[in-house]
Amino acid sequence: MPILITGGAGYIGSHTCVELLNAGYEIVVVDNLSNSSLESLKRVKELTGKDFAFYQIDLLNRQDVELVFKQNKIEAVIHFAGLKAVGESVRLPLRYYHNNITGTIVLCELMQEYAVKKIVFSSSATVYGMSDQVPITENFPLGATNAYGRTKLMIEEIMQDMYVSDPTWSIALLRYFNPIGAHSSGRLGEDPNGTPNNLMPYITQVAVGRLKELMIYGNDYPTVDGTGVRDYIHVVDLACGHVKALEKIMASTGVEAYNLGTGQGYSVVEMVLAFENATGQHIPYLMTDRRPGDIGVCYSDPNKAKRELGWSAQRGIKEMCLDSWRWQAHNPYGFHKKEEEVTV
Template structure:
């Protein structure tokens, strides 16, 4: 029996694949590679020494996805696949609604057809929207402020309805805060297309010389230094959270949401300072306007995950910065092989 990992070539997905393999699970990976690279999966194999099946398939392609269920005995699904850029979702809402929601519907219909009723869903802290107070718990009001967050919230509601219709389902909804860092080997990390949307890869690309300066979106938030505050979590801690959630859904039924965060917020300026302190690299930056849909302060109350999953974030901010820099300095062009870069320059 295998665990199907959708979007498994992505940043969090590839780290979770690695953790699943190291924990002894058989995995099957599906990814359309629209915002990821198959090189990440090759490196998962390299680091773990374990083989697994990979299908380059879009979840919207029902016929091809059904072949995956036909050809493998799937026991559970870890569902990462989806478009994920907040700013882009504001510009292209219809694309986000169609891709994220319809793809999930196709997946769930096939899961139901093949009696696969164990799921981990990759959600986001964006479902909390403009939260009036912090830390944010799972009982905090929901109300996303952008199309990306709304797709996550709608899918969460779909998961609730699926369980109501059939109580044999077991679903864990994992609300990520801000994943950063990289695998300690330096072989896996975050490799965004073009100018990064997220803070840490933006910082590391400035540090490695790929981008001239960091753009800080907004310096007039109600925070100590005016820049946005976020709860940053090491991607390895986040990946371990999926293993704990998988253990939970395999042993119970129901649908539960869990915050995966550290419970502490850092501002953009604090993150820049921490990175400079750890690496000795200066990060030039420029203040610019807020991005549509962004909020000022967001950090988690992760006690439910500790209580019910036995999970807690272990890695601190300096380790996050150090691992992110190890990845970027060892892979200045991301997953693009150096010889490929030479051929195209």
């Protein structure tokens, strides 16, 4: 019986599709392609040599989503689909609440109706808000500081309530830290719309010549060099974490949250230097003021995932940088765009 992957054409979703197919799972992918490309799914098939069903539908359309459940005997769900830009969520909060929460409710209602009570949810470390302690464990206080993070936190609470109402549910809430990197083939990677919101695609777009310089927001934090420190995790390690979480929910009931990170923090300047050392590419940067709401240091304690899922990050910062650059160099304009290549 197949695993339903919502948002499976996206950055993390597509890498997870590869790992699931390679692990022998059958999958069905749903994506509205609002922030992703059909090309990513073609490349998933190319990399794995396996085919799967794809539905271009929106979770807000209950009739379309129900068709997926009618046509496929779904065994479990991995739920990635959702709007994800923090800055945009501050400008357009109602859009984020409607899309992310309503879409999830539609999905969960249909799961309940069709007796599919196993779900892995793509949450985020943003649910910890402005935590002033590190490393962050799963039992830290929760309190997001923007609409995007609040949608993740509200969905976690909805899923907690679902389990209280019906203890036959099995739910894993995966709180990601900072995913970077790409598939080692250079065929799959992060392809953001417009100017990147995240550090690594910003760095790689400077390296490939699409952007002039990297903007570093804040150099007066209490860190090794004054720039913000984050926990960066290779996207393939993250994808493997979903396979392990799926194994867990297939074999048990309950609801548990897990941090997916490396447990080690790197500053922005350290990341720039690591990228330059790994790739030989020079990254000019400009220091500017802090962004409102940013905190100085944030990294995970990933021991619960190691203990209960048998998962830990395997790839180091050099591999993250090399794989990010290989993807960008071979796909300077992302999916479906000019196939100019840069010498790696």
